[in-house]
Amino acid sequence: MTRIDNYTQLTEYMDRLGLFHMDLTLDRMEAFWEARGLPDVPVIHVVGTNGKGSTSTFLCSIARAHGVKTGLFTSPHFITPRERVQVNRSLLDRDVWVELANEVLATPGGDKLTYFEFQTCIAMLAFEREGVELAVMEAGLGGKFDATNVFRPTLTLFTPIGMDHEKILGPTLTDIATDKAGAIHAGGQIITGIQVTEAMIPLQDRASAVNARFMYAVDMADPVDEMRLGLMGIHQSANARLALAGWRWHAAGNNYKSEPISEAFGLESAFLPGRMQQVEIDGHTFILDGAHNSHALEALDSALYAEDMRPGAVIFTCMGDKDIGPMISRIKSLTDGLIIVPDMENERACSAGELASKFGDRAVTAPSMKDALTMCHDAAEPVLVCGSLYLLAEFYSLYPQFLTP
DSSP states (O other): OOOOOOEEEEEHHHHHHHHTOOOOOOOOHHHHHHHHOOOOOOOOEEESSSSHHHHHHHHHHHHHHHHHEEEEEEEOSSSSSGGGGTTEEEEEOOOHHHHHHHHHSSTGGGGGHHHHHHHHHHHHHHHHTTTOOOEEEEEEEEETTTTTGGGOOEEEEOOOSSSSOOHOOSSSSHHHHHHHHTOOTOEEEEEEEOOHHHHHHHHHHHHHHHTTTEEEEEEEESOTTTOOOOSOOTTHHHHHHHHHHHHHHHHTTTOOOOOOHHHHHHHHOOOTTTTSSEETTTTEEEOOOOOSSHHHHHHHHHHHHHTTOOOSEEOOBBBTTSSHHHHHHHHHHHHHHEOOOOOOOOSSHHHHHHHHHHHHGGGGEESHHHHHHHHHHTSSEEEEESSSSHHHHHHHHHHHGGGOO
């Protein structure tokens, strides 16, 4: 059996597993939890394409405002994997990660888990150990074979489904929605946010086939447009409304009294870095947003317009598995200024030179994020940084203070 003695050894072990290694099956997770026994922790599963992290964050914040001890599992991380597992918005100590990792590895099948599966198991063991009263689990990719789908949630929330990861989930929106609909369990409880028809139909069909209760956030929570939200952007009102609907359903089923003042405080105090986050560096204003597909960029465009913000320049890059075509015109429409494409320290990233060539004369490359930030100092403010959460990770490596409120 592999034995891990410290956090450095743990990060080395996870690195060997491979951040981007995927083997889409639930066999390993099911075998692990059959050997270990599933913890008795109430789970709300958050599935979709865009808005998963924001919805999960709003939900946890509302629950905490009502005195409920909450666990949050989300991905990806920016600087450290510890960001992925939080209890009442706090990271676990490194020593706790080591202890939990050894518990995973001591369980039959634990040494066969992939990177994401390994961390999913650590998260659930942490929530059990910490006595979490509600665990909010964000799906990593898809739904049917996502590691988080091994748990039997008390409720599943669906954020908007759009085109993303087409090479893995399928070339059409129906394909993608069908995979994500695989997260609907027999007899389950489902609440969806707004969906386009091609995404809604597979969700409804799956729910009907497995006799799951299918509900709509618009029927369960009033609009939150007039409420103060901790996350910026008009698109966040839909995420907040879905989270509020999910909380009210969970509260009603668990004899929690949902108080309007606590709901409002939870929505206002929510914090998640990299979601239209405004920061100041040496007197320059930057907007940080993880929009990484055409659907998310469209929402970002609308949010910037609503705030009367016109970026003077954009720092942009994305992963090589993305459908670049629809994103090019959207990025060009966001600014009249320079588009800077930095090289990234990421094996999946697009080639900076190849990507910049798709923008024409308005784009230049930069050797690094640090250089990209320097190159836009003369641009009109704000400067927008978007295209990938991994791109933002390189920003936060330079300025980690912006990872916390």
